[in-house]
Amino acid sequence: xxxxxxxxxxxxxxxxxxxxxxxxxxxxxxxxxxxxxxxxxxxxxxxxxxxxxxxxxxxxxxxxxxxxxxxxxxxxxxxxxxxxxxxxxxxxxxxxxxxxxxxxxxxxxxxxxxxxxxxxxxxxxxxxxxxxxxxxxxxxxxxxxxxxxxxxxxxxxxxxxxxxxxxxxxxxxxxxxxxxxxxxxxxxxxxxxxxxxxxxxxxxxxxxxxxxxxxxxxxxxxxxxxxxxxxxxxxxxxxxxxxxxxxxxxxxxxxxxxxxxxxxxxxxxxxxxxxxxxxxxxxxxxxxxxxxxxxxxxxxxxxxxxxxxxxxxxxxxxxxxxxxxxxxxxxxxxxxxxxxxxxxxxxxxxxxxxxxxxxxxxxxxxxxxxxxxxxxxxxxxxxxxxxxxxxxxxx
Ligand code: EPU
Numbered sequence: 001x002x003x004x005x006x007x008x009x010x011x012x013x014x015x016x017x018x019x020x021x022x023x024x025x026x027x028x029x030x031x032x033x034x035x036x037x038x039x040x041x042x043x044x045x046x047x048x049x050x051x052x053x054x055x056x057x058x059x060x061x062x063x064x065x066x067x068x069x070x071x072x073x074x075x076x077x078x079x080x081x082x083x084x085x086x087x088x089x090x091x092x093x094x095x096x097x098x099x100x101x102x103x104x105x106x107x108x109x110x111x112x113x114x115x116x117x118x119x120x121x122x123x124x125x126x127x128x129x130x131x132x133x134x135x136x137x138x139x140x141x142x143x144x145x146x147x148x149x150x151x152x153x154x155x156x157x158x159x160x161x162x163x164x165x166x167x168x169x170x171x172x173x174x175x176x177x178x179x180x181x182x183x184x185x186x187x188x189x190x191x192x193x194x195x196x197x198x199x200x201x202x203x204x205x206x207x208x209x210x211x212x213x214x215x216x217x218x219x220x221x222x223x224x225x226x227x228x229x230x231x232x233x234x235x236x237x238x239x240x241x242x243x244x245x246x247x248x249x250x251x252x253x254x255x256x257x258x259x260x261x262x263x264x265x266x267x268x269x270x271x272x273x274x275x276x277x278x279x280x281x282x283x284x285x286x287x288x289x290x291x292x293x294x295x296x297x298x299x300x301x302x303x304x305x306x307x308x309x310x311x312x313x314x315x316x317x318x319x320x321x322x323x324x325x326x327x328x329x330x331x332x333x334x335x336x337x338x339x340x341x342x343x344x345x346x347x348x349x350x351x352x353x354x355x356x357x358x359x360x361x362x363x364x365x366x367x368x369x370x371x372x373x374x375x376x377x378x379x380x381x382x383x384x385x386x387x388x389x390x391x392x393x394x395x
Contacts, residue, residue, distance in 0.1 A: 056082045056091060064120065068107035069170055070369070070392075071289035071362045076116040083124045083145075085205070085234035088198040092232070095119050102395055103232060105175030106147070109291055110393045113366045123174055125234050128154050138240045139193060144174025144233045148181065151238075156267035161244025162191040164267040165253075167274040170285050170292070174233040178222040180215045184274055185249035189215035193239045195222075197231035206231070218296060218391055246270050252277050281353045289359040290350065294373065295330040295388040302326060308384055312336075330380075330388055331355040337379040347372045370394075 062079035065071055077099075082091055095101055100118030104110065125143035128151060132139045138160055142151050148171050152163050165186035171179070176188040177195045192215075195208045208231075214221040222231055246265050248254040256273045257265065283290050300308070305326045309317055320327045334340070334354040341351035346364035349372070350356040357372060377388050 056080060056087055062120070064107070064112060064116070067104060067120070067122065068110060068112055068291075069285040069289055070107075070111055070291045070364075071359055072112045072364070072366055072369075074112040074115050074366070076118065076120040078119045079122070080119060081122045081124050083126070085125060085196070085198070088232050088234060089203065091121065092198075092200055101229070103229065105144075105172035105178075106170055108170035108285065109175070109179055109391070110395055111291060111366060111369060111390075112395050113370065116395060121232075123172070123232075123234065125174075127235075131237065136241065136243060138242060140238050140240060141196075141235050142173045142238060143235055144172065146173045147171075148173055148176050152271065155238075155240050156271050158242075159266060160240035160242055161246075161267055162240040163188075163238065164270040165247055165250070165274055167271040168278045173236050177213065177233055177236045178220055179218055180220050182218065184253055184277065185247050187215070189213070189220075191238045191240065192236055194237040195233055196235040196237070197222075197233045199231055201230050250277075283350055283352075283356060283358055288350075289362055290356050291392040293330075293355045293391050294357045295334070295355055295376075296391045297327050297330050298386050298388060299325045299327050300386060304385065328384075328386075329355075333380050333384055333386065333388075334376055337376070337383055339376055339379070344368075344372060349376075 057080070059079045060077065062076050063073070064076055064079070065073050067079075068074075080091055080095075082088065100116070101121060102116065102118065103121040103123070105123075123143075123145040125145040127141070127143040128146060129141045130138055131141050138158075140151075140155070140160075148166065148169055151173055152167050152169075155161075155163055156167075163186070165184045166176075166181060166188065169176075169181050169183055171181060175181070177192055179188075181188050189210065192213070193210050195213055197206055197208065198204070199206045208221070212221070214224070221227055222233065244267075246257065246262055246269075248257055248262070253270070253273055256276075282292065285292075299322055302325065305317070305319065305328070308328070309315075318329050318332050331354050334349070339349045340354040342349045343360075345368055346359060346361055347368045348358050348360055350358050357369060359369070373390065381387050
């Protein structure tokens with residue numbers, strides 16, 4: 001079918017005015033539009049930036065170095081960024097169905113394994129809005145494109161408790177729900193009450209209550225292979241407490257405050273201590289590119305743990321009991337295999353926390369990172385009989 005530019009542009013300006021509220025009633029128009037796009041040769045509707053440049057930016061052959069904290073110098077076919085939830089259906093419809101797409105946050109937990117030929121989407125939806133407030137609980141709706149740490153500061157500035165232990169985690173609020181980020185005794189799911197998304201399959205805006213999100217260790221429904229990419233998160237509701245108290249379950253944090261009167265502490269006091277602990281162990285992604293913990297902490301059976309204890313000469317092996325077995329810190333095993341501080345070409349294992357692979361000179365290629373990753377996996381497997389899984393998503 002031949003479609004003239006002017007027809008498309010009229011169609012787009014009409015479609016772009018359809019609000020989120022009206023969207024569900026306009027599905028048939030939408031499907032018609034999607035069909036138009038599929039019949040074009042370009043991966044993304046060409047007139048998009050011309051007509052919607054205030055809300056959506058599209059750039060071809062885009063350099064992603066600044067969009068991944070590992071600083072991999074890779075490019076994508078098209079980069080699209082948007083600022084409003086109601087733009088999501090329009091954006092998705094403007095991408096040809098056979099073109100690969102991937103939605104990123106701050107790119108702090110991923111490894112681009114090479115140039116990405118398809119479309120990279122990024123939300124620049126901002127905003128932190130109190131949607132309900134009582135002496136016990138404040139619920140805040142946060143735009144998916146807000147920096148998680150800016151949100152932590154926002155909460156601490158208002159004396160609101162709940163997310164201060166997540167201080168300093170790089171990444172954005174949308175990804176905090178996908179990944180269920182966690183550190184120092186807290187996880188995002190401890191405070192998330194709802195996640196708002198656009199469901200690309202059903203073509204509708206949906207809200208997931210916390211118990212529908214299937215949160216687990218660095219896991220959620222939004223990461224499940226059969227649901228992956230289906231939901232585009234545009235806002236997350238966090239429950240904070242004006243009358244909370246510090247969560248000192250992480251041993252190093254408890255130690256800092258053991259002499260202090262905990263009732264006099266503020267979220268900012270905890271934030272300061274957490275940032276201190278982070279800085280003592282983890283590289284600052286602005287200075288030393290990395291994607292944080294590269295591997296997940298594995299879970300083994302009690303029998304396997306006993307076997308490791310025997311083969312390691314019954315040393316005091318760090319571990320935590322979890323529902324389905326014993327969790328052993330991958331950092332301990334990697335250090336035991338002699339990798340801490342190791343460097344090879346442009347990649348290295350962080351000298352203070354061996355769970356982190358770094359790109360100190362910003363010159364590493366994805367291949368170098370993957371080569372080191374595989375060497376670590378092989379050596380841990382050979383010594384402990386455990387196959388480490390990467391925490392960092394490979395794209
Ligand atoms: N350890 C070593 N050598 C080291 C560092 C640690 O043996 O050099 C052992 C120690 O036994 C230590 C244990 O590992 O007690 C745990 O170390 P740490 O508390 O630093 O935590 P982790 O399990 O290595 C996890 C998260 C981090 C998070 C910290 C703190 C994962 C994959 N990583 O690391 O998350 O900051 O706990 O809560 O769960 C991230 O996801 O990017 C990240 C940095």
